[in-house]
Amino acid sequence: MNIEEDAYRYAVKNAFEHKGQAQIGALIGKLKALHSDKDVSEIMPIVTETVKKVNSMSAAEIEEAFKDFEGGYELKPKQGREGLAPLDWAEKGGKVVTRFAPNPNGPAHLGHARAFYLSYAYAKMYNGKFILRFEDTDPKVKKPIENAEALFLSDLGWFGIKPDEIYFASDRMEIYYEYMRKLIELDKAYVCFCESEKWRSLTQEKKACPHRNISKEKQLAEFEKMISNETKEGEAVLRIKTDLDNPDPSIRDWWVARIVDSPKHPRIKKEYHVWPSYMFQSAVDDYLMGVTFILRGQEHSQNQTKQEYLCKYFGWGYPHAVHFGRMSAEGMILSTSKIRAGIESGEYSGWDDIRIGTIQAIRRRGFD
Ligand SMILES: [Zn+2]
Known part of the structure; x- marks a missing residue:
């Protein structure tokens, strides 16, 4: 659909929902999402023109136009797709084994959610396996918390996720x-x-x-x-x-x-x-546990370069890996170290303080 047509549809919808007055701001955001290749400076004149036109229509005309379009809205950006993107190698029969491998120096937070949810969803999509692995081998700087397993399982469970296997790196020192x-x-x-x-x-x-x-x-x-x-x-x-x-x-x-x-x-x-x-522990475990697909944040994109030396020396293949951008949520602290420092200093009441981005806190805020 072209941008003028999208602008008209959404202006009509917006006007119908806002007493006959479409909002320029709402339309710009929508069109930018639908046509991410377009610059705001290109979108702006189209929006202004369309809003002027629609806002001059009578309430009856707007309602009629809206009904014509009902069900015809493309609410998703064109570049987006429904559900998960298929994995070429898995389509060809490759076994999908994913893992969520947090350092349990604090409970799960929103920054983890994308990694564990997608890892789980891909494993399900291809009848594979989803592993929860606690990477708790830093007893000094990022010390593991007590009851990590119960906390993480409860948070994952809130998302309807149950791992197929659970490991603690600290049990595997001799390996x-x-x-x-x-x-x-x-x-x-x-x-x-x-x-x-x-x-x-x-x-x-x-x-x-x-x-x-x-x-x-x-x-x-x-x-x-x-x-x-x-x-x-x-x-x-x-x-x-x-x-x-x-x-x-x-x-x-x-x-x-x-x-x-x-x-x-x-x-x-x-x-x-x-x-x-x-870096070492994770590569060894991915190999031994048969992990084939890693989803992780962009901040870990250089891991692969480092770990590939190890894999090359041992003759191991490297799992498929994708990286996504660092997550931020406005007004929400997502750094485990910062949250932990804030709890220790008394700034936050605990891991479920509603100002922080842990899953516990979000659950407490009543999101569903
Ligand atoms: Zn030296």
Whole structure:
């Protein structure tokens, strides 16, 4: 449908609903959504002209015109579609296994909702599997909360979602250690003792640190010292060998594991000293759990570049992945760290404070 015709239809509808007076503002928004290729400066004169015409019609004429159009409104943008976009590879018989993999340092919030809802919906659409995986391997900075499982299951349940499988990364520490050892044996990882400042300046200059080319036998021995807590927090990290001349410095030899002395973890009683980065843990688990499709926020778009090194060394394929823009909701705080700080300082009454964007808070506000 052309834009003049759409403008006329919506002006009539708007006028019918607003005592014979169509609103310019309402029409601009509608037409911009329907014709996103058009600039507001192109839309504006069409809207002004149409509103003038429609607002000069009598109430009876507007009602008649409206009835003619009833049922003929295209309420969805042209670029949009009903339901989920089909996945080419799944149409050809590929198994769809998706996962929602939050760090449970707070309960689910609106920013998570798109990822878990779409992941679940795609799994259902193709009779696949939807996994809930808690990536709770940061006992220091983004510490997991207590009862994460019950909270997340309750929030997902509110959306009618029940995961097919549930995992906690913290139950799988020995698995990560095995893959760390394998990576060292492949000569693709090393124990780096550089202080952070020194490390940063070397990588900025695209230079290898003195630890990078030490033999794998010695690396394995150093890694075991990390595990046994002979090496202490802050003294060393395990790094993967990537390309030191990658244009993005954060991709250069990213860290795979670090040491946390006396970690306090709500679930794990055994004192593990070496903790994987979620970059490493997530890639290992996606492979082992057979994940084939990842839906995640744009802020994670660089994960793939990092994780592909790991996949290449181990000979794993990378799952299909799509990224969507960071979500924001006006007047609603969606950052778990900020919410947590606000609760600790007493600014918010709890995870269901109606000013924050957790699913609990939204449920409390009475949305359905
Ligand atoms: Zn080093």
